Amino acid sequence: MATPAGIRKLGKLILIYYPEAKVNLGDDFEAEAWAAVLRQASDADILRALAAHVRSGNKFAPNAGEIAALCGLEAAALPKAPSSGRERMMAVYAGIVAYYRELGVPTAVEAKRDGISYRDWCVMVDEAEEKLRLEGKDER
Numbered sequence: 001m002a003t004p005a006g007i008r009k010l011g012k013l014i015l016i017y018y019p020e021a022k023v024n025l026g027d028d029f030e031a032e033a034w035a036a037v038l039r040q041a042s043d044a045d046i047l048r049a050l051a052a053h054v055r056s057g058n059k060f061a062p063n064a065g066e067i068a069a070l071c072g073l074e075a076a077a078l079p080k081a082p083s084s085g086r087e088r089m090m091a092v093y094a095g096i097v098a099y100y101r102e103l104g105v106p107t108a109v110e111a112k113r114d115g116i117s118y119r120d121w122c123v124m125v126d127e128a129e130e131k132l133r134l135e136g137k138d139e140r
Contacts, residue, residue, distance in 0.1 A: 006043030007031045010050060014061050017054050021061035037064035041071040103128035
């Protein structure tokens, strides 16, 4: 189990081997972040992993994930995002299309395809929204 003292020692050793490294494991927040990744490894395993990294000739300082991999810790699976950005965008677009269908006007893309100018399309939308508002169906 990684200890705070072991993490601070790791930080000092990284700075000895890689003076240009931007690692500050004396800072409690950064040390806790590294400890969270390395919590299943012992202090001795962590130091052995750093030694292996240095001996490999890598000219860049390791990050916590690289040390964890050298300790033999399996990478945690990232949680799956609820949906991709494209799926969210398509859901928003579907809502917009449904709104224009309710108004009885084409979408801007459909209007352009049909040769309706943007100005004329805006007038159509404004008139349809006004009609909907006067009928009392506007929920906005």
